[in-house]
Amino acid sequence: MIDVERLADWLDESALPGKGEPVEQRYVSGGAQNEIYEIRRGELHCALRIPPPTAPAARDAGILREWRITEALNGTDVPHTEAIAVCTDTAVLGRTFYLMEFVDGWSPMSTTGGRGWPEPFDTDLTARAQLAYQLAEGAALLGRVDWRAQGLDDLGRPEGFHERQVDRWTRYLERVKGRELPGFDEASAWLRGHRPLDYVPGLMHGDYQFANVMFRHGGPARLAAVVDWEMGTVGDPKLDLAWMLRGWPEDTGAPEAATASYVDLFGMPSRQQLIQHYAEVSGRQVDDMDYYDVLAQWKLAIVLEQGFQRAGDNEKLQAFGPMVLQLMKSAADLAESTAYGK
Template structure:
């Protein structure tokens, strides 16, 4: 789970070590706004996996995303995938920050990077629901419908026509999921996770026989979208595409519904926002099906898979903390992992797929 956000806060710290002269020359070569001007840049808060900067030139605000000072090579590869995805989304109705340019040439500013539009909006990870959604429950419900519609719009994109052939490996995507994540767990397992084997067995037995491949965000939730200011609710952009691939887009729908009511109302740890006023599960499914054109009758499989996968993703951080290799902030993931797997197993006992 990542929480890079595009914020326009005025109290962000000064930009650290960004060569604006070199960047400005590159911007000139790319034909970006403000030819001949020296760009102004400052760092933005919220980036946990990458460095994010606001860049102003030619009267326009843009965002620059680059790897952190460590693990540059691996992070740069992921960033270039993100840039490719953003480029492919041009001309679609998927809300996103439009790509302005990208380069793998580390000689420009010291690392590969890409530039995109700076999103004018807000994230619930910046302090919860913004006004008026914090008090207007009817308006707040629109946020849920906008969230699920964003996933549906991704699912209906003609990804081959948009140049994403080879971006992922959709063949056998569902076949790989259980074994892949159990193998991932084996590399750091340090405790028992009740419900793990039961859930894995159910997922193998109940796997859908086919699916329609599409763009998958991979971590699609309120933490990774931004909304426009004021009502009515409107999705401004989907952000943080580092886990994106071509796979089964219904897994993004399952991710949205990981802690959704009424079943998710009993969760004590896995919810990080107040869901009061959110649309019913049936309303969310109806919106997704209408917009995407996909059959959602097997949605419980995807909710169970999403809980299973998310639990193991978070358990990796919990394991590092247990070994003293991660700070105390990830300790809170410990009970979330157990709850996610508990609810995955309990839902599997209630579900009979067609």
């Protein structure tokens, strides 16, 4: 729990609402990366995001990075949590933290555990399909943000983004490598030999999926906020779309679609329908999505391999083992079969 007396003093110094009134806190969620608390004090109702005490010192810089993106989204049409205030004085709560709007909504992970949907999306398939369209629309709106005008010129290194991907993630894999990954060489070579048809830099989330968004309560489907900006950068926004569509079933009307992913995708729009919706909202061409699909699966396989290699007795991380092999095989198979670039 956080020190509410120290927090109250800082809130007073920051001239935020509720001066002199007691601070109420509620732990919402957290993990190795960050913790979230609901804070109430008079008219102030917000969420506080802070690294846990045991997190590496670098997480403070990560929190500031998240804050920059959250603050930059204020005034844009991207559904997000409004930025309120940031504190870099570790004498207050021991770590850098920031305050953001507390969203009245639901997460596909926290309300359903990834299985099933709340009303009306549990039985109304037309309404359920709109959840996916809203998810794709959120990615499209994010890619339209004028990141330069929002003060994010130095957030990433957009120049040479695609030229760096294979070398960067190959070096990453070499540091954690404990086994051969069939398909890695083939997919890597294909990525080196291909590039997108065009590359328009933009703001990207880096881990865009159902797990990192919130929706408004009730129907119709309304995206309330894109959250968890640890991987946010200026790069290629279409990679967010490919990341979102990893493992999307070919036939969402088949019973298997209910268990094809960590959320129930039965009754959802087809992959092509979502890509087309993204194109209409974003204004970007999508004829080169095969390239992004290969990159997304190849990259995720490498990221998960790190978890598998340090799994020990952790059953959740051990489960990454076969997932990595399937993702890398899928990336290599797609690279071999696609007509893109031929």
